[in-house]
Amino acid sequence: MPGSGGDGVADLFDAGPPTRGDPLHQPWDPAAVREATVSGGPGKDGIPSVDDPQFAAADEVSLAADDVVFGYAGADDVTAYPQSVLVWHEVVNDTLDGTPVAVTYCPLTGTAMGFERGETTFGVSGRLVNNNLVLYDRATDSRWPQVLATAVSGPHEGDQLRELRLVWTTWGRWREAHPDTLVMTEHTGYARRYGSDPYGNYNPTSGYYAAESRTLFPPLDEGWRATQDDAKRVVFAARTADRVLAFDRPAATRAHLLATADGAFVAAYDPALDTAWVYRAGDATVEPSGERDGRFRVDGADHPATALPLEPVYAFDAMWHAVGGFYPEAEYVA
Amino acid sequence: MSVAATVGYVLVYLVAVGDLGRASAGVVGAGGGAAVATTVAADPLARALGGEAVALVTLGPLEVLVAPATLGVATGLGLLVGANLGLSALAWRAPAACGVSPASGLAAGLPALLSGTACCGPLVFLVLGVQATGTALTAVAWLRPVAALLLAASLVWAAWRLDVQASAADSSGKTLSGT
Structure with a gap:
C-alpha cells in the first residue's frame, strides 16, 4: 500500500495522498462503483475547493448557536468549519496539527470526513455515486468516493485514505467545549451567498435534509x-x-x-x-x-x-x- | 413594456438560479450586516472567464451575485422575452391580428428558469420532488438552449404574422382605393 509503510515499494507510489495500511471493509468491485457513478451537474472543480482557508477567533464571528459546524480538536489545532461555507465548496485543503488534510463535506449524504492528503490537494470531480461526493486527488486524478474512502479508478484504484475525525455539532456546543477554537471564514477567494443553502436548512431541519424526504439520485442499493x-x-x-x-x-x-x-x-x-x-x-x-x-x-x-x-x-x-x-x-x- | 419585461425576466432568472435573494448576516466579515457592501472574489478576471461570480453585492435586505456569464445568459434571454412581448403587443393592437399572443413569448422563457443548478445536483429535481436520472440531467442541460430557441422561434413567428397582416391590410387598402 502506498504511503502505508516504510518499504521501498511505497516510493513507486509517492504521488497522491498517503493511504492506509489496515484495510476498511469495501464490498464493491471498483468497476461496479464506476458504472454507478453519475454526473452531479457541475463539472470537475465546478464546485471549487478552498485551497487557502482563512480563520477567525470565536468572538469575531456571527454564527448562530444552532448553526452546524464540523469541528476538529487536535493536539495543537482546534478548528470549526461552518456547514454554511462547506456546502458551497465541499473540500477545504488545510493543514491540521502539522498534517496536510482535506476537510470534506457532502450535503447529499450528510457526511463530513477528514482525510490526509500528503503533498497533493483534493478537488470535487463533479461526479456522484450513491448520492455521495466523488473526490479526486490532483496528483494522480484517482477518484475517491468520500464515504468509501477508497479509490475506484486511477493509479490509486483499490487504495484507501487515512481518515481523521470531524465532529458534526452546533456552533454553540463547539464554542462551549472549545472557547479557543478558530473558525473558517467566508473569505474563501470566491463570491458565494454563504447564508443560503441550496438544499435546505439544518436550523431548523428542512428541504432535502428533512426526515422522510427522498434522495436526489437513486441509491446503489435499496x-x-x-x-x-x-x-x-x-x-x-x-x-x-x-x-x-x-x-x-x-x-x-x-x-x-x-x-x-x-x-x-x-x-x-x-x-x-x-x-x-x-x-x-x-x-x-x-x-x-x-x-x-x-x-x-x-x-x-x-x-x-x-x-x-x-x-x-x-x-x-x-x-x-x-x-x-x-x-x-x-x-x-x- | 419591453424594457420592463427584460428587466423583470433577468431578476426572476437570477432568483431562480439562486444568485439573487435575501441577504444573510454572514459568518464573519464579508459585509455582513452592512446596508451596502461588496465582496470581490480573488482574481476576478479568472473567475469571470471560468463562469464564476466575481462579486457579492449586498443592498439592504437583498444580496446579488455578480456572475458575468449568468448575467449574460439572463440578459440575452430577457431581451428575447422583451422583444417577444413588444412584438406580440404590437400584433395584438393591430385590428386584424390573430395567432400572436404575449403569453406564448413569456412561456418560451420558462424552461431557462428551471435550469438553475448548484452544488451536487440540479435543484429543479428537489423542487419537483423527483429523482434525478441521466436522461433528466441531459434534459436539464438543454433547458437554456431550448428556451433561447423557443424565444427566437416565437419572435420570428410574431414578426411573420405582423408582416402578413400588414401586407394583407396594405393590399386591401389598394383594392378599395382602386374602385
Whole structure:
C-alpha cells in the first residue's frame, strides 16, 4: 500500500495522498462503483475547493448557536468549519496539527470526513455515486468516493485514505467545549451567498435534509429500506476491516450507550457535543454513569465518552441511505 | 413594456438560479450586516472567464451575485422575452391580428428558469420532488438552449404574422382605393 509503510515499494507510489495500511471493509468491485457513478451537474472543480482557508477567533464571528459546524480538536489545532461555507465548496485543503488534510463535506449524504492528503490537494470531480461526493486527488486524478474512502479508478484504484475525525455539532456546543477554537471564514477567494443553502436548512431541519424526504439520485442499493425506511435518518457510521455499523442517532441520544448485538462495539453518546464516539469494547463491561453526563463506567472506573480506555474506531455522521446504499450488510444498531 | 419585461425576466432568472435573494448576516466579515457592501472574489478576471461570480453585492435586505456569464445568459434571454412581448403587443393592437399572443413569448422563457443548478445536483429535481436520472440531467442541460430557441422561434413567428397582416391590410387598402 502506498504511503502505508516504510518499504521501498511505497516510493513507486509517492504521488497522491498517503493511504492506509489496515484495510476498511469495501464490498464493491471498483468497476461496479464506476458504472454507478453519475454526473452531479457541475463539472470537475465546478464546485471549487478552498485551497487557502482563512480563520477567525470565536468572538469575531456571527454564527448562530444552532448553526452546524464540523469541528476538529487536535493536539495543537482546534478548528470549526461552518456547514454554511462547506456546502458551497465541499473540500477545504488545510493543514491540521502539522498534517496536510482535506476537510470534506457532502450535503447529499450528510457526511463530513477528514482525510490526509500528503503533498497533493483534493478537488470535487463533479461526479456522484450513491448520492455521495466523488473526490479526486490532483496528483494522480484517482477518484475517491468520500464515504468509501477508497479509490475506484486511477493509479490509486483499490487504495484507501487515512481518515481523521470531524465532529458534526452546533456552533454553540463547539464554542462551549472549545472557547479557543478558530473558525473558517467566508473569505474563501470566491463570491458565494454563504447564508443560503441550496438544499435546505439544518436550523431548523428542512428541504432535502428533512426526515422522510427522498434522495436526489437513486441509491446503489435499496435493501436498507427493510431495516429503516427513512433515508435521511442520521446514524453514526463506523467501518472496520470486516464490519460496518450504523448506530441510530436518536436512539444513541436517548440511551447514551448503544452496543452491537455481540457486544463487540459500543457507541458512547457525548451530550456536550451531541455526538457519539465508537469503540471496540472487547471483553470490557461498559455502561453509562448514573448522571448520564457523557461519562461511562468501564470495568468499574468512570471516563468521558471522548476517552474510554478502549480501542477507538473512526466514526462519522451520515444519512442512513448513504451507509445502507454503500454497505448493504451494515448492522443497524438502535 | 419591453424594457420592463427584460428587466423583470433577468431578476426572476437570477432568483431562480439562486444568485439573487435575501441577504444573510454572514459568518464573519464579508459585509455582513452592512446596508451596502461588496465582496470581490480573488482574481476576478479568472473567475469571470471560468463562469464564476466575481462579486457579492449586498443592498439592504437583498444580496446579488455578480456572475458575468449568468448575467449574460439572463440578459440575452430577457431581451428575447422583451422583444417577444413588444412584438406580440404590437400584433395584438393591430385590428386584424390573430395567432400572436404575449403569453406564448413569456412561456418560451420558462424552461431557462428551471435550469438553475448548484452544488451536487440540479435543484429543479428537489423542487419537483423527483429523482434525478441521466436522461433528466441531459434534459436539464438543454433547458437554456431550448428556451433561447423557443424565444427566437416565437419572435420570428410574431414578426411573420405582423408582416402578413400588414401586407394583407396594405393590399386591401389598394383594392378599395382602386374602385
